[in-house]
Amino acid sequence: MGILDSKVPSGPLAEKWTKHKNDINLVNPANKRNIDIIVVGTGLAGGSASATLAELGYNVKTFCYQDSPRRAHSIAAQGGINAAKNYQGDGDSPYRLFYDTIKGGDYRSREANVYRLAEESANIIDQCVAQGVPFAREYGGLLDNRSFGGVLVSRTFYAKGQTGQQLLLGAYAAMNRQINRGKIQSFNRHEMMDLVLVDGKARGIIARNLTTGEIERHSAHAVVLATGGYGNVFFLSTNAMGSNVMAAWRAHRRGAFFANPCFTQIHPTCIPVSGDHQSKLTLMSESLRNDGRIWVPKHLDDAKAIREGKLKPTQLKEEDRDYYLERRYPAFGNLVPRDVASRAAKERCDAGFGVNKTGEAVYLDFAAAIQRYGKEEALKHGIKDASENEITSLGKKVIEAKYGNLFQMYEKIVDENPYETPMMIYPAVHYTMGGLWVDYNLQTTIEGCYCAGEANFSDHGANRLGASALMQGLADGYFVLPYTIGDYLSKDIRTGKIPTELPEFDAAETAVKERLQKLMSGNGQHSVDYYHKKLGKIMWDKCGMARNAEGLKEAIEDIAALRADFWENVKIPGRADAMNAELEKAGRVADFLELGELFAKDALDRNESCGGHFREEYQTPEGEALRDDENYKYVAAWEFKGAPKDAVLHKEELTYENIELKTRSYK
Amino acid sequence: MSGLIKSSIARKVVMALSGLFLVLFLAQHFTINVTSVIAPETFNEWSHFMGYNILVQYILQPVLIAGIIVHFVMGIVLELQNSKARSIKYKKYSGSANASWMSRNMIVTGLVVLAFIGLHMYDFWVHEMAYKYIEANPEDPTRYYEETVIKFEPFWRTIIYIIAFVLLALHLWHGFASSFQSMGVNNKYTPAIKTFTKIFSIVIPAGFIFIALYHHFNPITH
Amino acid sequence: MKLTLKIWRQKDASSKGKMVDYSINGIEGDMSFLEMLDVLNEELINKGEEPVEFDHDCREGICGTCSLQINGEPHGPDRLVTTCQLHMRKFNDGDTIVIEPFRATAFPVIKDLVVDRSAFDRIQQAGGFISVNTSGNTVDANAIPIEKHAADEAMDAATCIGCGACVAACKNASAMLFTSAKVSQFALLPQGRVEATERVQNMVRQMDLEGFGNCTNTGACEVECPKGISLENIARMNREYLSATVEG
Secondary structure, eight states, X not given: OTTOOOOOOOSOGGGHHHHHHHHSOOOOHHHHTTOEEEEEOOSHXXXXXXXXXXXXTOEEEEEOSSSSGGGSGGGGOOSOEEOOXXXXXXXXXXXXXXXXXXXXXXXXXXXXXXXXXXXXXXXXXHHHHHTTOOOOBOTTSSBOOBOOTTOSSOOEEOSTTOHHHHHHHHHHHHHHHHHHTTSEEEEOSEEEEEEEEETTEEEEEEEEETTTOOEEEEEOSEEEEOOOOOGGGGSSSSSOTTOOSHHHHHHHHTTOOEEOTTOEEEEXXXXXXXXXXXXXXXXXXXXXXXXXXXXXXXXXXXXHHHHTTSSOGGGSOGGGEEOHHHHHOTTTGGGSOHHHHHHHHHHHIIIIIOOSTTSOOEEEEOHHHHHHHHHHHHHHTTOTTOOHHHHHHXXXXXXXXXXXXXXXXXXXXXXXXXXXXXXXXEEEEEEEOOEEOOOTTSBOSSBTEEEOGGGBOSSSTTSOOTTOHHHHHHIIIIIIHHHHHHHHHGGGTTTOOOOTTSHHHHHHHHHHHHHHHHHHTSOOSBOHHHHHHHHHHHXXXXXXXXXXXXXXXXXXXXXXXHHHHHHHHBOOOSOTTSOOHHHHHHHHHHHHHHHHHHHHHHHHHOOSOBTTBOBTTSBOTTSOBOOOHHHHOEEEEEEOOSSGGGOEEEEEEOOOSSSOOOOOOOO | OTTTSOSHHHHHHHHHHHHHXXXXXXXXXXXXXXXXXXXXXXXXXXXXXXXXXXXXXXXXXXXXXXXXXXXXXXXHHHHHHHHHTTSSOOSSOOGGGTSOHHHHTHHHHHHHHHHHHHHHIIIIIIHHHIIIIISOOOOXXXXXXHHHHHHTOSHHHHHHHHHHHHHHHHHHHHHHHHHHHHTTOOSTTHHHHHHHHHHHHHHHHHHHHHHXXXXXXXXXXX | OXXXXXXXXXXXXXXXXXXXXXXXXXXXXXXXXHHHHHHHHHHHHHTTOOOOOOOOSSSSSOSOOOOEEETTEETOSSSSOOGGGOBGGGSOXXXXXXXXXXXXXXXXXXXXXXXXXXXXXXXXXXXXXXXXXXXXXXXXXXXXXXXXXXXXXXXXHHTOOOOOHHHHHSTTOBOHHHHHHHHHHHHHSHHHHTTHHHHHHHHHHHHHHTTOBOOOOOOHHHHHOTTOOOTHHHHHHHHHHHHHHHHO
16 A cells, blocks of 8 residues: 555654654754645634644644634633643643543554654643633642543643633634734635645645635645534534535645544534534533543333323432443443444444433433532531532532533523423544544645644544543644644745646636536525435445444445535525525535545455444444454545445554554453 | 823823812812801901902812813813714713713713813902903902802702702712722722712712802892 | 514615514414524425525524624523523513614625624724734743633633624614723733733724724623623723833
């Protein structure tokens, strides 16, 4: 598989990154002024990358479809960000974070990248504090930590339940500083429609101004894609409504390989679907699993009574409840990794123990935590013989301080008070580990086209641990990409400005306009959402938490048929040369209709269960995932060949020199 | 004036400071007026002092007039700017859902109070100026009480005074505490400031109303 | 639920808009306000009409994109929620709902209910940051201990989502709550004190240039803010501004 060169530096694991930084070429400050870089996407990865690149002296142009860089969906991350700081003195270290991440990812990620991530993690916290990110603190004034799923230490830094927001606003502030200095030009309400290659190198993009509908050409010496994940292929997900795969997919069509598309994370703690009208799903931070206990009724008739509204969960006695995670995984209990927790919930609900009207919900109960904290508080305040009411009220206050905003959000959506009755949760599509294939330098298989954050595939293997997405986005953006890209750009110091009059730009612009025209001239049968919902249903039913060969084969057929129907019959009102939300959605759904097929093909190809990819054919007698390291210890990188089903597989074999491959066990 | 003070916060501070100055003046004015009910001689004495003291006449009086003008002009400037800041209005705007009537209608209450000040100046200040400087009458330390009481004889004037003081109360209700916020004071004393504002904005105008009614119903009969 | 909607329709920035009436059926209490508009738009598309354009993205109350004036209040009658988190159970069968864009001269309408809030970006660009290099090598995070109370207060100010409800609610279309939230976050932290003087002056100057109105302390912004940003922040900014002016 010669074409996939991961460019991982030689030498011992812990020294690779330092050595690499010392070895790569640099661009001198005077020359950086003559080099332009386009960054598409302004979330944690794109925002931080553009800030640092501009600060280093490059001319940066940023693009985002939102009306402000600050609204990128990184903002919705709640729980926290991991860093191997070992402030709690519980034995944490970069190696341990590295180990947890590789293991959590079910041994499908690249060792060197993950180690670098673990190394840079501590730096992120220092950087963010210097930028004024208001992380939670203890009374002594030092930073506080909490623990997250899949690990045995407390290494998660947080800012209430709004960590993503605070980190993104930090990156946005850093961007603003550079915009103020004239080093970043930010193009908001702009969507990248295509990547422009000149002599095989990424040299610009075609963008649509979403306010006016105008098609614009932008050139640069390198293009960075930091456009997030593709969870919206499922229609219902915790992604923002606008989150899409367009930039990555356009690059894929131009030659960037797409890696492990089937690795999708289904997050265990989301608010259950309430009806057909549902447009998106809302996550309840994983941090809730620190204090919440997950259960369903032990007896089927109790579950039925609850579903019919005849029984309340609070009326059920302890011995009639099944705390199934604590039962199945005594070592990690409620804090097992996300994929394990999600599948366990699905297993119980499929067996008939679901607790809401649709039968697709389990309880997340804080009653025990309220009592525990209440007693602690009573002791702290020297209240002797505290009454039950006093304890409950003290405990509720602690829970409110920790999760108040999440509880409030839950109450607004579900109309139930989670302090009084257990929350209902169910798994939902949340994050995509797959993405554009990148080498150690974060360069895709297109020269000069880089990819950072969730949009690339690199660090999380087949399953991402909680609070690691923020870590990866910022490490890529602040500390990795700005250096590795210099190695490539050092060859461009004499190139001069890339003209946008080149025939390659003409051709790309024409193609974009034709595609828009084709969308607008659809026959007018159904709305874009109609197709998106249909696609989502195929994905959820056949490529969701559990997959099998037969279903995946059907999915491939179904999606191809749906795509043909879409191009024939989609109905888009309005005009292409004006603001048109339906047209924006149509372009995105058109790409999801291609990606979905590749997704199913990848899932069908991977005859094993690992991480978020669970194939029903491959499981242990107890229903745990059965990995096949002998045959599938590789990254599946797909090359575009016209139709998704014709994509060609390239394998990057994964080698583990520093970690022993084991069956993941959280028992 | 808007050219002189370019920043919105500076304009607000000017509004707050001139307002607080006028509040102080109001308290002082009220104190003197109260004596017209309880001790007419003291009222005459104090009024005479105010009317002929050089410091009061040539320094405090111009400062007061300037304060009123600054407060008024700045209020108009702010109002015009604020109105320009939303050039297309809402079809439906539920102002009462999130802010008090008083806070939203300072310009209305302010203009009524201003009109009243006009009448009040005509009634007393113009008369006083004419007495002293145009007609050049001699000093008479005993005339003030009678002159004041006579003003409240007509029912219409008493009514106008009452209406004006009610609107003044509404103006103070928001304005007094608000001026502290404008100057950056919002701390543990804020609840106390708000309480004091409420007391002040009821007691002082109510007191003025009482004085007006008292004189109306107790005319001088000789 | 059956509802009558009165919605502002405006073709583009240069056109004159008007209110248009729609009636809609089959709305459930569990729907969010935006999901109700989705239903309307689906109907309009199927009828061959142009759907109502409105801004929205995360639909979980944090990105700050959604921005509707509902029955005369930004984000509608419920408190501490954005439009996307407002649920239809807050309305009754037969209600008439008036839906307008956030109105301010500094927020020009782009289309229908979509407004341009880039003025907020420019205020932030004028000084809403701490000037440290992001390319690494700062001090250890715990080398700057910060009193928990100050950190919590800074966090409360920092939760602003930049939706613009404060401007929309204010009878003067003032942006003081938004601007002061950012000024406060940094003013409360030792890292931010270094540039505090310049920051407040630059941000207030930009805020004034954008054509927002003056604050008259009505408090409407605080009531309508979906994140409960406190008026104390405005007082703090006034204080910061005054001391910056005195210091020169």
